[in-house]
Amino acid sequence: xxxxVPSKGLFIGILLIAGILTVFLLMRWVFFSPGNEAKEVVDExxxxxxxxxxxxxxxxxxxxxxxxxxxxxxxxxxxxVFMNHFGVESFTYTIDKPENLETWKMSKTGPALKDxxxxxxxxxxxxxxxxxxxxxxxxxxxxxxxWRIIWDYQQ
Numbered sequence: 001x002x003x004x005v006p007s008k009g010l011f012i013g014i015l016l017i018a019g020i021l022t023v024f025l026l027m028r029w030v031f032f033s034p035g036n037e038a039k040e041v042v043d044e045x046x047x048x049x050x051x052x053x054x055x056x057x058x059x060x061x062x063x064x065x066x067x068x069x070x071x072x073x074x075x076x077x078x079x080x081v082f083m084n085h086f087g088v089e090s091f092t093y094t095i096d097k098p099e100n101l102e103t104w105k106m107s108k109t110g111p112a113l114k115d116x117x118x119x120x121x122x123x124x125x126x127x128x129x130x131x132x133x134x135x136x137x138x139x140x141x142x143x144x145x146x147w148r149i150i151w152d153y154q155q
Contacts, residue, residue, distance in 0.1 A: 035098040038117035038140035041147040045138075046093045046121060054078045062141055062148035064106055087128035096120040104139060107153040113141045116150075 041060060048057035054075040058066070069077075082088045096119060104116040117140045124133050139150040 034115065034142075035100060035117055038098045038147050039095055039119060041140055041149065042095055042098075042119045042121060042138055045149050046095070046123070049078070050091055050093060052079065052083075060149050062106075062143055062150045064110065065148075065150055068153075082125070086125060088125045089127050091123050091125045093121055093123045096122075098140070101139075104141075105154065106139070106150050110153075113150075116141045 045057050045060045048054070048060070055071065057078075058069070058071050058074045061069075082091070098117040098119045101116045101118055103112045103114055104118070105112050119138050119140060120135060121138050122133055122135050125131065137152060139152060140147050141150055142148070
């Protein structure tokens with residue numbers, strides 16, 4: 001009785017499929033990890049801010065932030081403070097690597113949020129009063145399936 005041996009082609013095919021699956025999973029993990037998604041929403045937020053589109057940046061706030069600022073006041077305040085008070089002509093920003101926090105609170109009395117990302121943002125302003133940097137730790141939490149921006153009010 002002859003035993004059939006799997007053909008080389010079948011073996012190579014299985015290896016090829018396993019390799020493609022591995023590459024796909026690695027790419028998904030690298031490009032679509034929660035930390036990268038959190039960093040992307042921070043980039044989107046500050047991109048809107050740098051462009052003066054404070055309505056869109058406000059839309060990326062977590063609901064707890066929207067309770068602190070109504071949309072109209074936020075838009076008016078951001079434009080007034082940076083453009084008028086600081087005389088900003090332009091600003092750029094850099095975003096550091098996100099750090100995962102198991103739990104975090106926006107304020108001492110606020111609820112604890114899970115799986116929050118802390119991201120250091122450095123905004124570099126150029127204006128009539130010279131150049132200056134503003135560093136801010138920005139927090140990103142998932143809310144209803146979307147990553148949202150939160151600022152720290154613990155002190």
